[in-house]
Amino acid sequence: MKKKYSIFSIAKNALKGHKDWPKMWRSPEPREFYDVIIIGGGGHGLGTAYYLAKEHGLKNIAVIEKGWLGGGNTGRNTTIIRSNYLWDDSAHLYEHSLKLWENLSTELNYNVMFSQRGVMNLAHNEHDIKEIKRRVSANNLNGIDSLWLSKEEIQKKVPIMNTDNLRYPVLGASYQPRGGTARHDAVAWGFAMRADEMGVDIIQNCEAHQIKTKNGKIEGVETSKGFIRANKVGVVASGHTGVLAETAGIRLPLQSKPLQALVSEPIKPIIDTVVMSSAVHAYVSQSDKGELVIGAGTDSYNSFTQRGGFNIIEETVRAMVELYPVFGKMKMLRQWGGIVDICPDASPIISKCDVEGLFFNCGWGTGGFKATPGSANVFAHTIAKNEAHKINSAFNLDRFASGKLVDEHGAAAVAH
Amino acid sequence: MLIIDCPYCGPRDQLEFSNGGEAHVKRPDGSADIGDREWGEYVFIRANPKGIFYERWVHSHGCRKWFNCVRDTSTDEILKIYKIDEERPKLDSFKNNVKTPSGEPNLGSGNFTVKK
Numbered sequence: 001m002k003k004k005y006s007i008f009s010i011a012k013n014a015l016k017g018h019k020d021w022p023k024m025w026r027s028p029e030p031r032e033f034y035d036v037i038i039i040g041g042g043g044h045g046l047g048t049a050y051y052l053a054k055e056h057g058l059k060n061i062a063v064i065e066k067g068w069l070g071g072g073n074t075g076r077n078t079t080i081i082r083s084n085y086l087w088d089d090s091a092h093l094y095e096h097s098l099k100l101w102e103n104l105s106t107e108l109n110y111n112v113m114f115s116q117r118g119v120m121n122l123a124h125n126e127h128d129i130k131e132i133k134r135r136v137s138a139n140n141l142n143g144i145d146s147l148w149l150s151k152e153e154i155q156k157k158v159p160i161m162n163t164d165n166l167r168y169p170v171l172g173a174s175y176q177p178r179g180g181t182a183r184h185d186a187v188a189w190g191f192a193m194r195a196d197e198m199g200v201d202i203i204q205n206c207e208a209h210q211i212k213t214k215n216g217k218i219e220g221v222e223t224s225k226g227f228i229r230a231n232k233v234g235v236v237a238s239g240h241t242g243v244l245a246e247t248a249g250i251r252l253p254l255q256s257k258p259l260q261a262l263v264s265e266p267i268k269p270i271i272d273t274v275v276m277s278s279a280v281h282a283y284v285s286q287s288d289k290g291e292l293v294i295g296a297g298t299d300s301y302n303s304f305t306q307r308g309g310f311n312i313i314e315e316t317v318r319a320m321v322e323l324y325p326v327f328g329k330m331k332m333l334r335q336w337g338g339i340v341d342i343c344p345d346a347s348p349i350i351s352k353c354d355v356e357g358l359f360f361n362c363g364w365g366t367g368g369f370k371a372t373p374g375s376a377n378v379f380a381h382t383i384a385k386n387e388a389h390k391i392n393s394a395f396n397l398d399r400f401a402s403g404k405l406v407d408e409h410g411a412a413a414v415a416h
Numbered sequence: 417m418l419i420i421d422c423p424y425c426g427p428r429d430q431l432e433f434s435n436g437g438e439a440h441v442k443r444p445d446g447s448a449d450i451g452d453r454e455w456g457e458y459v460f461i462r463a464n465p466k467g468i469f470y471e472r473w474v475h476s477h478g479c480r481k482w483f484n485c486v487r488d489t490s491t492d493e494i495l496k497i498y499k500i501d502e503e504r505p506k507l508d509s510f511k512n513n514v515k516t517p518s519g520e521p522n523l524g525s526g527n528f529t530v531k532k
Contacts, residue, residue: 066518209516224516240518242464247517253460255437256489301418301435303489304466305525309417311431344460401456 003193005109024189025196030203033229034062036383037221039208039244040236041065042074043184044361044368046191046202047376048234048383053198055377056384061200062230063192064223066207066240070188073238073368076306076338078261078283078295080274081370082119082179084139084146085411089394090347091142096391097374098178104373110190112182113288119179120149120157122277124168131410132174139176149173157273166322168280181274181285181293187372211235211248211358218357234359234383239304239339241362250353252362253344253400257298258308258337259366262316265331266290275323282319291333294320298340298366308337340365345405346412350379350392359383360397367412418492423499424479436472438462439484440504466490467514468507472500490514491524 003022013021036052038045041063052058065071081101083094105112123129132148139146151163154173163170192202203225210222211233220229235241239256266289276283276295283295296316299308313335321328343349343363348371350361361379364371374391381389388396399405418430444450444458463469469489474482486496486505495510513521 207516207518237518240466243466243517246465251457251461252464253462255462255464256466301471301487302437302464302469303492305490305492307492307525309430311417400460401451401453403452403456 003197005111024193025202028201028203030062030064030201030206030223030225030228033060033220034201035060035230036062036232036234037228037230038063038234038236039221040072040238041069041188041192041202041204042072042236042238043070043187043191043372044364044375044379045234045236046188046195047373048236048361048379049200049202050191050195050198051377051380052384053195053200056380058384059199061195062203062228063195063200064203064206064208064221064228066205068204069192069202070185073338073340074184074188074372076261076336077184077369078285078293079181079184079369080119080179080276080283080285080295081114081182082176083144083370084119084121084135084174084176084179085408086135086138087406087408088142089406090408090411091139091144092391093374093378093395094371095142095144096377097371100373100377101182102178104187104190108190108194110186110193112186112190114180114182116178116180117273117285118157118175118177119274120154120173120175120276122154122173122275122279123171124277124279125171128279129171132172135411136174144176145178146174146176149175158271158275160270160324160326161275162323162325170323179274184369191376208237208244209247211244213248213355213358216354216356218355230357232357232359232383234361234379236361236379238362238364238368239341241341241360245360248355248358250355250358252349252360252397254341254363255302256304256339256341257301258303258305259298259340260296260308260312260316260335260337262294262296262313262332262335263287264292264294264327265333267292267330270326277319277323280319280323282316282323284320284324292327292330298342304339306337306339340368342366344400346408347406348375348395349397350375350382351388351396352382352386353397365412418494420473420485420494421497422475422478422481423483423497424481425475428475428478432475432477433473434476436474436482439470439472466518467512468495468510470504486510488513488521488524490521493524
């Protein structure tokens, strides 16, 4: 049954003490066979199942997840959404996603709290200015809203920012008004609920152990709940995609590293936009609860520990205190790491491979959250049609043989 | 944060070192004759295991010498450090903490740091 949320259902359930809310999705045991198995129950995986069911009429789909829904990088990122990427291929992909974000709450009838509060990327030196102005121009040619802000305009928008009295002064910024943030859990839950309604089996606590193939064709997935046969398998396991690919004898150009973030104690509204700086490495927005959500960098070494080194946090906090001296006495509440899979060109892989029926959506590195609906949408197309959508055709695996890379190290914001 | 035992200078803070990625990567022989795909694999693809990983470090802010290291990427525990010209230690001489390819170790991952 379709679950509808409205102000009336909230009022009705409030009177009953919120005890009668229906379960958002079933928890079925896996069947023996599925047309499509998606490995990874984060936003990208659940979204893929949703679009497969909704736009491609597939019904016999399972999403298997090692832990709980959205407990990986979907729940560990800083929820920044923007599409101001340099190259045409990336700009089209991220803009496709941004357009889906703009209508996602309505489409899912579930509030993903998408807030278009604008995203600013700061320039701290001559090179930054040239690079960012070039990117603004490239964005405008691709029809993406992006503009250059002078120092004075930045000061007007973010009065608490220290623009002059610091080692790397703020000289200007790019600004994308349609960018912003969203509620990370809600994205996973909204996709999960609507996919479940269309018959998708969402199976949590089910770890993929081995991707089984035979004569160059997919057979199924060996899981902690037994072997499940499938016609097609889509792997969307972020940091663990590489180790899963390896079980099918496929080597992917991915390196897994911790990417860290932290949140402060909640305070009254003080910053109403998203400010990113890749040069001094700090980016910040304020959540609706009032916490500052602060993004730090990746560790230099490969690791799966979801923790990361303290030096990374130290660098980011140092930059934060310089940029916003008013935050100097704040206490931080929590710090965590998510394991991101980084591609050599800082662009994702949304592609089929040599094994018939096996598909990968990975390599999102440090910036996958913003792409959630767009990535899911074109990945569903790729799986359903056995060929890439024109939006993700450049993000294939062949580019690492042909050399036709999509180098987005500049726009990726987190240096790696 | 790691304490790395430089084979030349002794134990130092990780901040003094830079990571050099996978160790023992060999440039393919006869590079003029091999295809784009094989060459692409050599250029772009590196091992990325969850568990025992052979990697290189350089003591950038110290003696500036390169050396090799065996580290468990599921716990970050450093298992062995050896000089660049020493033989690669055998994989089965180390205990693997991860029973499945994407499984969690009993202790040491972010989720289970303090579990005893």
